[in-house]
Amino acid sequence: xxxxxxVPRDAAALALGADRVAKAFSREAExxxxxxxxxxxxxxxxxxxxxxxxxETAEGRIAYGPVRPSDVPGLLDAGLLDGKAHxxxxxxxxxxxxxxxxxxxxxxxCGVIDPVSLEDYKTHGGLxxxxxxxxxxxxxxVKEVTDSGLRGRGGAGFPTGIKWKTVLDAPxxxxxxxxxxxxxxxxxFADRMxxxxxxxxxxxxxxIAGLATGATKGYVYxxxxxxHAVAVMNEAVAIARAAGMLGPSxxxxxxxxxxxxxxxxxxxxxxxxxxxxxxxxxxxxxxxxKPPLPALQGFLGRPTVVNNVISLASVPIVMDKGAAxxxxxxxxxxxxTIPIQIAGNVQHGGLYETAFGLTLGxxxxxxxxxxxxxxxxxxxxxxGPLGAYFPRALFDTPFDYEAFAAKDGLxxxxxxxxxxxxxxxxxxxxxxxxxxxxxxxxxCTPCRIGSTRGVETADKIARGIEPEKNRELLADLCNxxxxxxxxxxxxxxxxxxxxxxxxxxxxxxxxxxxxAAE
Ligand SMILES: Cc1cc2nc3c(=O)[nH]c(=O)nc-3n(C[C@H](O)[C@H](O)[C@H](O)COP(=O)(O)O)c2cc1C
Ligand code: SF4
Numbered sequence: 001x002x003x004x005x006x007v008p009r010d011a012a013a014l015a016l017g018a019d020r021v022a023k024a025f026s027r028e029a030e031x032x033x034x035x036x037x038x039x040x041x042x043x044x045x046x047x048x049x050x051x052x053x054x055x056e057t058a059e060g061r062i063a064y065g066p067v068r069p070s071d072v073p074g075l076l077d078a079g080l081l082d083g084k085a086h087x088x089x090x091x092x093x094x095x096x097x098x099x100x101x102x103x104x105x106x107x108x109x110c111g112v113i114d115p116v117s118l119e120d121y122k123t124h125g126g127l128x129x130x131x132x133x134x135x136x137x138x139x140x141x142v143k144e145v146t147d148s149g150l151r152g153r154g155g156a157g158f159p160t161g162i163k164w165k166t167v168l169d170a171p172x173x174x175x176x177x178x179x180x181x182x183x184x185x186x187x188x189f190a191d192r193m194x195x196x197x198x199x200x201x202x203x204x205x206x207x208i209a210g211l212a213t214g215a216t217k218g219y220v221y222x223x224x225x226x227x228h229a230v231a232v233m234n235e236a237v238a239i240a241r242a243a244g245m246l247g248p249s250x251x252x253x254x255x256x257x258x259x260x261x262x263x264x265x266x267x268x269x270x271x272x273x274x275x276x277x278x279x280x281x282x283x284x285x286x287x288x289x290k291p292p293l294p295a296l297q298g299f300l301g302r303p304t305v306v307n308n309v310i311s312l313a314s315v316p317i318v319m320d321k322g323a324a325x326x327x328x329x330x331x332x333x334x335x336x337t338i339p340i341q342i343a344g345n346v347q348h349g350g351l352y353e354t355a356f357g358l359t360l361g362x363x364x365x366x367x368x369x370x371x372x373x374x375x376x377x378x379x380x381x382x383x384g385p386l387g388a389y390f391p392r393a394l395f396d397t398p399f400d401y402e403a404f405a406a407k408d409g410l411x412x413x414x415x416x417x418x419x420x421x422x423x424x425x426x427x428x429x430x431x432x433x434x435x436x437x438x439x440x441x442x443x444c445t446p447c448r449i450g451s452t453r454g455v456e457t458a459d460k461i462a463r464g465i466e467p468e469k470n471r472e473l474l475a476d477l478c479n480x481x482x483x484x485x486x487x488x489x490x491x492x493x494x495x496x497x498x499x500x501x502x503x504x505x506x507x508x509x510x511x512x513x514x515x516a517a518e
Pocket of ligand 2: 486
């Protein structure tokens, strides 16, 4: 009987040699006359163990990692195909604490199934949400999503159901669903992982959004830096269309929904929804003033839902298990689960899906295992490049939209980047301003000019030039950018800058530079 081996095709695993490992297994199996089937699955999200190879045994799936091509003969000698012991053996995959302690709702199938097998998808609970939605009136689908408490996972945390209701109620014979898969935040990869590991869940979520709002066409807008995600999504869309999951009559419902994948060149601002819509229309990716809201006048001026990948990919489970099931997880107004992406100088980097409410300290110290360098954690940036830096003193903050906002921080797309005690926070503040200057679309003055002045001011502080006056100037500049910018690129850059100044003031008082004697 053929033995099923799983070797991820996820970009993170590929970067660590997964293709070469898969080739080594097929070469070795052929030479030894072994009957194996290699499934190229998504990643389980434990990046320090990639490439993570799994074998299906009578006792369930057994994991080995990180596997290098040169390990393959030894692994086969040791009896990997029977799940036998080896120094790289990690035991039952589901028993690895990092995975076992998660609550995987959105990522339930990621790393488990063959991403481009609709059969596998169905066997693992796929399509149930869409089937339920087909039997419901659009307003009832919208109500279910609203009642679940699902909020946008792209950054702003806006309630998904309310956005959908605006589009449902908007007049117009053509409406659109646009999935924001730009994922520009450094240190984030949840969107990419789900597209590469479980593309049908996103397709299903978009189809449900279409049925709920009356939109018949959808686009996934992603970036050229995600070639593997683009390939998997294109393949999955073609399979879904051939199987009648997409097209003029979704699953025979008589209601139409179809979709395409569009690839941008990769600009941070093109993740902002209105700049994204411009880019999708073939225009330059600059921010549009709001109003009008995209929900009323979005893609080509038509009512458009713009939602993040994870928001849309969470809808099938909401529809399948019901709003009450989903909203039962979480705390306060942050309902359900959130895929936290742990990156930077950390021992156990990867994706950890859990109900809202864990403290930052639990995430960094217990789940992440502290720094990879072994030095003390000094700062953690939460929410991508526009997120605040939190010191250890704020490690009791629970992962919740409101709790982070109350401490002048944000959750954003739930990426966290860990830094040890060698980090220079003045340099990080300068970097935030520089990032904004480079990525600014240029439409408004506080962001376009302010960010460049910010870099200059940080440089003056670093050189010890009138430090007190320049610290005040930097704070004043942040205030102008925060309240005067048209979008959150200029408006949120002050978060990393001000948090660095507030929590790490010692880094903003460097010793005055001694001018070289003539
Ligand atoms: C500069 C900037 C970049 C953004 N980048 C992204 C992104 O890469 N992905 C994303 O989903 N949202 C991004 N957003 C947020 C979007 O504008 C928008 O709020 C989101 O796509 C709405 O979807 P959601 O309600 O499902 O979160 C960005 C916003 C700004 C201001
Ligand atoms: S804040 Fe920056 S990115 Fe946003 S509209 Fe203004 S110039 Fe463009």
